[in-house]
Amino acid sequence: MTRHVTFMTIDDAEHYTPRQRAEIIAAYPAHEREARAKGIPVLGSGRIFPVAEELIACEPFRLPRYWPRLGALDFGWDHPSAAVELAWDTEADVVYISKACRASQQTPAMQALTLKPWGEWLPWAWPRDGRRETLEGAGLALAKQYAAHGLNMLTRHAQFPDGSVSVEAGLMEMLDRMQSGRFKVFSTLLPWFEEFRLYHRKDGQVVKLRDDLMAATRYGVMMLREAVVDPAEFKAARRKAGQSDPLGAFR
Template sequence: MASTVSALPRDELDALLRQLDALRLSRLALYRPYPPQLAFHAAGMHHRERLLRAGNQNGKTYCGGAEMAYHLTGSYPRWWPGRRWDRPIVAWASGITAETTRDNPQRVLMGMPGEWGSGTLPAGAVLDTAPARGAADLIDTVKIAHASGAPSVLRFKHYEQGRRKWQGPPVDLVWFDEEPPADIYDEGLARTIATGGMAFMTFTPLEGMSDVVHRFLSGTSPDRHDTNMTIDDAEHIPAEERARIIASFPAHEREARARGVPILGSGRIFPVPLEDIAVEAFAPPAHWPRLGAMDFGWDHPFAAVELAWNRDDDVVFVVRAHRVREQTPALHAAALRPWGERLPWAWPHDGLQHSKDSGEPLAEQYRAQGLAMLPQRAQYPDGSAGVEAGLMDMLDRLQTGRLKVARHLADWWEEFRLYHRKDGMVVKERDDLMSATRYGLMMLRFAEVDAPPRPMPDRANRGYAAHKSGLPGRAVTRR
């Protein structure tokens, strides 16, 4: 083969090399992000810190490598929604160890050893490389041609070097592939302050609710953005393969490895497999009683759910969910009125608080917007409204198959997976739809039908009579 190539005329050889470069370039040119990956890229326009929290083999590292290549070369595709640099940048790409840095971010960016330019960085853009110590074929520094004419500089680093090795001159962009220790993340982020740069992470949260994960899920900083990508979003994995892949993971790691959910272990409030309670979307029969329930919010989101109750079997279905931040009661009501004019609405105790602007209680503001707010706040028939009692009711229903949730309600499932305790106390973050569901179950006795119900068996009649009489029936049994 070598003698054949060397015998080619120079112009034919140059043409062949250009074709090879074009084939290498096509790997990045053909990148079309899935919706969560696109949302992750877009968040770079307004957020200095980003996390792509995803399962194994869902495409998180390739997503990070594609973005890094765009910034280093300054060659952005037409569809690019994120931040752009019109000048050369200095960037760091990193992993846990020297070996994992070589095998993951370096491989995605540069290709395999001896084939530099076969990754997301096209061959024609790689101007020079310098080797690193610590692992065979590990690169220290790469110079990359930028569209402006001057080169960008990329360095590969790893967490095992320790914090001191992460101190140094300013950089524009830092990519953490796999979760870094908090001190390494802080040091890397600090390097971007002087440049007005940014940092992003791509990892599967196998360390649970660590300090790094918590700071992104707490939602306390407008600089941070968390994107969750699950195996269901990874279109390159055939649907029939997904169940097999999920089953291959250890049971306690399945949610993390398949859906990017932090391992919470005994800290999870509802340790129930998703597959046990998820149902496909459906239109509830007209004779099923329905109830809406809401949790008020502004800085933390306002949330609402619709419950449909199969009273014959005492199974409650969450069929709709709505969650939004920083909107007024008028906008909330406009979104919820289409759920049904006669739909009764359960609401929590803070609905009795008076608004500073209007002086009206919150619940009255929603009633004025045309929602059928129940006359009293969410409580059990005896007047109690304990959080722990409500959580135990939810858990009992989940474990006995009497609470089901439509599979497409992504916001509800996100909260369900992350709902946990710390030091025995419920963490009041990302719990808005969970709270709304709890209020709805507490007031299930007020669910109504839009049409006369069909005749019910004695068992269901007894349960319904118990609710109407104010006695705690099975649906609102308290522990």
């Protein structure tokens, strides 16, 4: 038996005018607004990212060609595998989650068919368990299976520059970016926001349920230094002779 959760917000109550909705929301205490207006539950000992969605959601837009990008994977089978694309505005140091997908019981070959259109040049961050050998892969490590099917996997699993892999450090990096306006997510990525709303702790520990896109995002943030510009776009946009603006050809 499968379960499905449908979220309805006050914006779905179309018998209210926009002004009436705003007045109703304003009447709630600040700490209750997301729960009452958007149905976002308070779970366990608290949400991992206590940030209003309005602070991180943005309308999709065409990404500048000169922004470095990085893909990030979280492996799974019964629980979904997940993938996100990160685009990095290096001038403002803002990270954008521009693509996201999630699927259960898909082999690396099937997932590669979905992800390769994002760009065969795109480097992919992956978790430490990608070194694990699996029965499905006849003893071949997961990361190597994805590479064999055409994904440009990074040579090392996701880690900080000092080699550490702390989950808490990764979460704090994400939270710091969210709170400082340096982390944005395309508003159309509904599965990403579903996980974001439910991601929480219980007894001080991260609850590892329906956290696949959150985990993939964390791996991407940890390996952001490996993001690159599409080589084809870079070559096509080379600066013309005599052009004074060094970035003019990319704008």
